[in-house]
Amino acid sequence: MKRTHYCTEVDNTIIGQQITVTGWVQRRRNLGQLLFVTVRDRSGLLQLAFGEQTDKKVFEIAEKLRTEFVIQASGIVRSRGADVNKSMATGDIEIDVTELIILSEAETTPFEIVENSDVKDDLRLKYRYLDLRRPDMQKNLILRSKVAGSVRRFLEQNGFLEIETPMLTKSTPEGARDYLVPSRIHPGNFYALPQSPQIFKQLLMVSGYDRYFQIVKCFRDEDLRADRQPEFTQIDMEMSFVDQEDVISLNEKLVQHVFKETLNVDVTLPIKRLPYAEAMSRYGSDKPDIRFDLELVEITTEMHQCGFSVFETIIENKGKICALNAKGMGELGRKQIDALVKVGQDYGAKGVAWLQIKQDGSEKSSFTKFLQPDTIQLIKDKTSAQNGDLILIIADKATVAQTALGALRLEVAKRLDLINKDEFKFVWVTDFPLLEYDEEANRYVAMHHPFTMPKDEDIAIMETEPQNVRAKAYDLCLNGCELGGGSIRIYQHEVQEKMFKLLGFDKETAYERFGFLLNAFKYGVPPHGGIAFGLDRMIMLMAKCDSIRDVIAFPKVKDASCPMTDAPDVVDNIQLKELGLNIVATEKTKE
RNA sequence: GGCCCAGUGGUACAGUUGGUUAGCACGCCGCCCUGUCACGGCGGAGGUCGAGGGUUCGAGUCCCUUCUGGGUCGCCA
Numbered sequence: 001m002k003r004t005h006y007c008t009e010v011d012n013t014i015i016g017q018q019i020t021v022t023g024w025v026q027r028r029r030n031l032g033q034l035l036f037v038t039v040r041d042r043s044g045l046l047q048l049a050f051g052e053q054t055d056k057k058v059f060e061i062a063e064k065l066r067t068e069f070v071i072q073a074s075g076i077v078r079s080r081g082a083d084v085n086k087s088m089a090t091g092d093i094e095i096d097v098t099e100l101i102i103l104s105e106a107e108t109t110p111f112e113i114v115e116n117s118d119v120k121d122d123l124r125l126k127y128r129y130l131d132l133r134r135p136d137m138q139k140n141l142i143l144r145s146k147v148a149g150s151v152r153r154f155l156e157q158n159g160f161l162e163i164e165t166p167m168l169t170k171s172t173p174e175g176a177r178d179y180l181v182p183s184r185i186h187p188g189n190f191y192a193l194p195q196s197p198q199i200f201k202q203l204l205m206v207s208g209y210d211r212y213f214q215i216v217k218c219f220r221d222e223d224l225r226a227d228r229q230p231e232f233t234q235i236d237m238e239m240s241f242v243d244q245e246d247v248i249s250l251n252e253k254l255v256q257h258v259f260k261e262t263l264n265v266d267v268t269l270p271i272k273r274l275p276y277a278e279a280m281s282r283y284g285s286d287k288p289d290i291r292f293d294l295e296l297v298e299i300t301t302e303m304h305q306c307g308f309s310v311f312e313t314i315i316e317n318k319g320k321i322c323a324l325n326a327k328g329m330g331e332l333g334r335k336q337i338d339a340l341v342k343v344g345q346d347y348g349a350k351g352v353a354w355l356q357i358k359q360d361g362s363e364k365s366s367f368t369k370f371l372q373p374d375t376i377q378l379i380k381d382k383t384s385a386q387n388g389d390l391i392l393i394i395a396d397k398a399t400v401a402q403t404a405l406g407a408l409r410l411e412v413a414k415r416l417d418l419i420n421k422d423e424f425k426f427v428w429v430t431d432f433p434l435l436e437y438d439e440e441a442n443r444y445v446a447m448h449h450p451f452t453m454p455k456d457e458d459i460a461i462m463e464t465e466p467q468n469v470r471a472k473a474y475d476l477c478l479n480g481c482e483l484g485g486g487s488i489r490i491y492q493h494e495v496q497e498k499m500f501k502l503l504g505f506d507k508e509t510a511y512e513r514f515g516f517l518l519n520a521f522k523y524g525v526p527p528h529g530g531i532a533f534g535l536d537r538m539i540m541l542m543a544k545c546d547s548i549r550d551v552i553a554f555p556k557v558k559d560a561s562c563p564m565t566d567a568p569d570v571v572d573n574i575q576l577k578e579l580g581l582n583i584v585a586t587e588k589t590k591e
Numbered sequence: 592g593g594c595c596c597a598g599u600g601g602u603a604c605a606g607u608u609g610g611u612u613a614g615c616a617c618g619c620c621g622c623c624c625u626g627u628c629a630c631g632g633c634g635g636a637g638g639u640c641g642a643g644g645g646u647u648c649g650a651g652u653c654c655c656u657u658c659u660g661g662g663u664c665g666c667c668a
Contacts, residue, residue: 027628027629027630029626029627029628029630029631030624030627030630031624031625031626031627031630031631032623032624032625033624033625034624034625034626034627035625035627036626036627036628036630038628045628047627047628049626049627051625051626052625066619067618067619080626080628081626083626083627083628085627085628087628088628091628108601108618108619109601109602109618110601110602111601111602111603111618112601112602112603112617112618114629117602117603118602118603118604119602119603120597120598120602120603120660120661121660121661122659122660122661123602123660125660172668174668175667175668176666176667176668177666177667195667195668196668198668220667221667222666222667223665223666223667225662225663225667226661226662226663228667346594346595346663346664347664348664348665436668445668446668447668448668449668450668452668547661557659557660557661558660558661558662559660563659563660
């Protein structure tokens with residue numbers, strides 16, 4: 001008999017019916033003359049019952065069952081009467097088994113297949129196929145599939161075409177490191193795996209496809225993090241004849257649609273927007289977590305001629321002085337304050353000045369001895385400090401002061417437990433700087449990418465004040481995490497040339513790297529722009545996971561290897577020879 | 592590349608100032624058990640304490656090196 005139902009499709013509406021289920025043995029409970037087996041498939045659990053009414057041969061097979069055997073069981077659905085298991089979706093029924101087949105036996109697994117397992121990551125990943133049997137992992141991958149489907153339906157309804165772009169492409173050394181693939185036919189030449197389909201989607205706009213999307217793998221050869229994998233999936237899209245407003249409003253509808261359809265969560269539109277400069281000054285981050293307040297306060301002007309040389313030097317060098325009121329940390333011990341100072345230092349601040357106001361109004365501080373009482377009062381007023389508060393101050397280069405204090409803001413929120421984990425707080429960050437200065441390369445580099453359009457009103461100052469030019473670039477952030485980002489692209493020759501000039505490319509270099517795009521733009525290019533979302537991160541946040549690995553079927557570990565397959569690995573000398581490659585041995589070379 | 596954390600039967604943990612035979616729970620194996628559902632009862636197997644070196648009369652514990660994994664800074668246009 002073939003399977004008729006998934007485990008949790010069996011319910012009390014079909015009591016008395018003959019059904020067949022298949023799955024893995026979750027547990028057996030042998031009571032002697034009576035025996036229960038919980039069978040598991042991707043839908044959930046169902047209890048099989050064997051007793052005096054059971055055929056002797058069937059009972060004997062049931063006695064042989066062990067955890068994770070794969071079985072097929074047929075029988076009659078019956079009520080459990082009063083013995084209901086309320087923690088089980090199918091807890092009010094069971095199957096009176098009439099036929100049982102062991103399809104496959106199983107050795108004892110290296111870890112138990114249970115929800116919320118505490119097994120260490122490396123073991124989980126070595127036996128990923130077992131880890132993926134766990135209900136929480138199945139829930140995540142099912143959610144992922146639903147989200148992808150929901151995205152596709154929404155975009156198709158809105159006139160988008162799904163078009164694939166190549167995986168074997170040309171290396172573009174701007175930005176992240178590329179994964180390279182050696183060419184056999186062209187020894188010494190390499191393809192690069194795409195960091196994103198950026199240029200191809202822009203070419204599709206030139207070709208007139210008007211609205212493109214793709215759920216697509218991208219590759220970046222950089223160090224991993226909890227929310228970063230070397231290969232990851234983007235929801236990538238591009239639209240023609242649009243400006244920033246069109247992209248933003250369509251995409252917030254997309255997000256609203258997906259969250260409603262897959263999580264039944266309502267996202268209120270329009271989503272709040274913050275210009276980059278404001279995000280940095282209020283939250284110290286370009287991906288602010290706005291689930292809690294604790295905003296930064298700038299006190300640079302207040303500290304003019306304050307008498308404290310550290311602050312005055314910073315002001316002379318056009319830095320900023322920013323403060324954060326860690327409300328309720330006034331009684332923190334010195335050790336814990338030092339730990340906070342260290343957080344600031346980890347993010348590049350040279351130091352963190354602090355002023356602690358105890359419950360009884362007495363003060364402790366690392367710096368107020370250098371200041372006049374009215375200056376101290378000014379700081380307290382500006383940060384609305386009260387008894388029982390702790391004020392943290394960082395004086396540094398503007399971005400360092402803001403970023404480091406932004407990191408402290410998150411740390412303080414964590415310690416004070418200010419974050420509501422059930423909330424989804426979206427925010428668009430807009431008006432990013434077009435360029436940032438790369439101290440090492442001694443030149444400006446594109447903050448987003450070299451095809452990002454400057455804001456119309458800033459084009460005039462591209463040559464005179466490049467550092468102040470804002471871009472038509474926008475990121476969508478959720479709970480302090482960058483979900484995705486995009487921009488309106490440059491489609492006018494003059495602007496693109498200005499941009500390359502700012503980046504220090506001469507015409508030759510520009511053509512060498514992006515010639516096919518620049519040539520394409522000679523033949524009629526529509527105004528266009530787009531966005532790309534990190535699908536993995538989106539699912540991670542939706543599933544409330546701490547790591548992106550928990551929403552990817554077969555992820556890599558920290559050093560970008562795979563404990564299950566042992567990739568990357570050495571290859572045969574014949575393969576190398578065909579590719580014209582020689583391995584130069586180094587300390588790190590794998591034997 | 593830097594910093595921080597972890598590694599003890601299959602799994603998750605405990606292990607005091609360095610001191611008997613390294614504990615516990617779950618899992619596993621055997622026997623018993625007719626309403627279990629994290630079944631229960633009785634019995635049992637299973638450990639080079641990640642690896643190497645050092646200090647010591649004596650190391651799971653202290654020191655050094657190294658491996659594995661996690662977090663993070665740099666990096667990620």
